[in-house]
Amino acid sequence: MKGEGYLGFRHPKAGLCSRQDTQKKTVLEHQTRRDRSYLYNLRKGDKHLQVCKWISEENHSSPSSTRRSSRSIESEDLKFVREFLRDLPKLPSHYCRHDTKKEYLEDNFVTYADLYKNYNTDLVYDSIRPGNKKNDPTVTDLRALFYRNGELHYKLKFDEEFLSIPRPPRHKPRAIDDFPNLFKSRLFICEKKIQAFAGIEKLSRCKLLGFLRQLAIHKILGSYNV
Numbered sequence: 001m002k003g004e005g006y007l008g009f010r011h012p013k014a015g016l017c018s019r020q021d022t023q024k025k026t027v028l029e030h031q032t033r034r035d036r037s038y039l040y041n042l043r044k045g046d047k048h049l050q051v052c053k054w055i056s057e058e059n060h061s062s063p064s065s066t067r068r069s070s071r072s073i074e075s076e077d078l079k080f081v082r083e084f085l086r087d088l089p090k091l092p093s094h095y096c097r098h099d100t101k102k103e104y105l106e107d108n109f110v111t112y113a114d115l116y117k118n119y120n121t122d123l124v125y126d127s128i129r130p131g132n133k134k135n136d137p138t139v140t141d142l143r144a145l146f147y148r149n150g151e152l153h154y155k156l157k158f159d160e161e162f163l164s165i166p167r168p169p170r171h172k173p174r175a176i177d178d179f180p181n182l183f184k185s186r187l188f189i190c191e192k193k194i195q196a197f198a199g200i201e202k203l204s205r206c207k208l209l210g211f212l213r214q215l216a217i218h219k220i221l222g223s224y225n226v
Contacts, residue, residue: 125152128165 041048131137137156144155146162153162 125165125167128152131166 041050043049141156142154143158144162146153146155152165154165155162
């Protein structure tokens with residue numbers, strides 16, 4: 001195929017003239033040297049002895065400071081865990097463990113909601129939320145925080161005084177006695193309403209009597225079948 005290259009030079013042509021079949025050389029397992037090509041061996045008679053080679057070159061030596069594996073556990077980590085478990089509040093043994101003197105951790109709190117329900121009476125702040133009005137300060141506007149005696153104070157500027165966290169007002173439902181009466185005296189019920197209530201009462205009595213009769217019949221039949 002004729003053509004020119006990128007720089008304008010012609011590429012030399014190559015073609016296949018003939019094909020000659022060749023046979024792959026087979027090597028027996030005991031004659032191969034592949035199993036010893038990546039190892040260090042010494043010849044002793046007709047045998048090869050595997051030996052270790054000491055790394056003395058600086059570029060092939062192991063680094064002086066190696067990164068610790070994330071799976072490795074050091075004694076300091078175990079010590080920290082033991083101290084943490086030791087400082088946790090303990091409870092006496094459960095009634096099913098009365099035959100042991102060991103103390104077990106408190107397992108009443110299964111979820112965070114259970115923990116909140118138990119300690120919500122001791123909370124000073126039910127929730128800390130930013131304002132919902134325009135230009136209200138947010139978390140990124142805080143410059144200092146002061147937390148002492150369970151109260152939280154903040155600063156928006158370093159040269160200002162500490163301010164207490166604003167707490168949104170809570171909507172408390174008013175008692176019924178606080179609402180004024182709609183009428184000065186009781187309203188009378190018209191005659192139509194009284195008649196309607198009387199009809200409902202008669203109907204409900206009839207239904208109740210029919211239900212009681214059916215219940216008594218079922219009881220008698222049940223005792224007879226038994």
